[in-house]
Amino acid sequence: MLSCKETARLISEGADRSLPLHRRFALRLHLMMCDACTSYRRQIQALQDLFQRRFHNKPLTTPMQPEAKDKIMKIIRRESGA
């Protein structure tokens, strides 16, 4: 029987590799009986989905300040010794 501590670790590990069958079975068994770990898993998954959407599906389109761009242009002109 898995402890909650081991279960939390396996929930994360399952996001990084396909768990061996016996681990998957033990995880499912624990989750069937444990509300706390079920909430934990739901929250971890919701956060993973959120990160996925923020960093990949829907990238930010905030433009850079024009002053910051001008500064880069100036530095490049200076650095290349124009």
Place this chain on the structure above:
Amino acid sequence: MEKELKQSKTDISAWVGQYADPLFAYALARTGRGDVAEDLVQETFLAALKSGDGFRQESAALTWLTGILRHKILDYYRGLAKKSASLTEEQAQSHMDRWFDEKGMWKTPPKSWASSPSDMVENEEFWQTFHHCLDALPVQSREAFVRRMMDEEETKIICKEMALTQTNLWVILHRGRALLRDCLEKNWFMR
């Protein structure tokens, strides 16, 4: 030599006009700070200028620049660890151990949250909190998290670049996710 440099200067200036915005947005999403993102984009263009003939195919310029920027972002996070008093991996682990009793049962089980993560994609106040939590992670957990969740690197590549075994990496990523969840619960979802 001089002619070459002049040529690349023209390219780079054109690239600033073309690519500064997407690079800035990329850096902003990953660092959560406008001033830091501006500096990193500036460093990226300077590195591109200095690498001179390191790049030739115009079609993939943004990909190449993003690759440089990605490494600058990782460097930024490593530098942050030296400046701030973030927990060591061991301290973080013993902090996490206190969430459980001696049998490994939750002592402080996850609370039910007042709002849903799925509503937070464009809530900039939330992402400020997220970045405070990310900055507070121990250094390896943070780097592993950035590589895995932000850059979607394969675990094999992360292991190689960070000199970790697979088992080590799984534990370190677990630590990162668990501490982020805990920090976000305390500072956002339960407030």
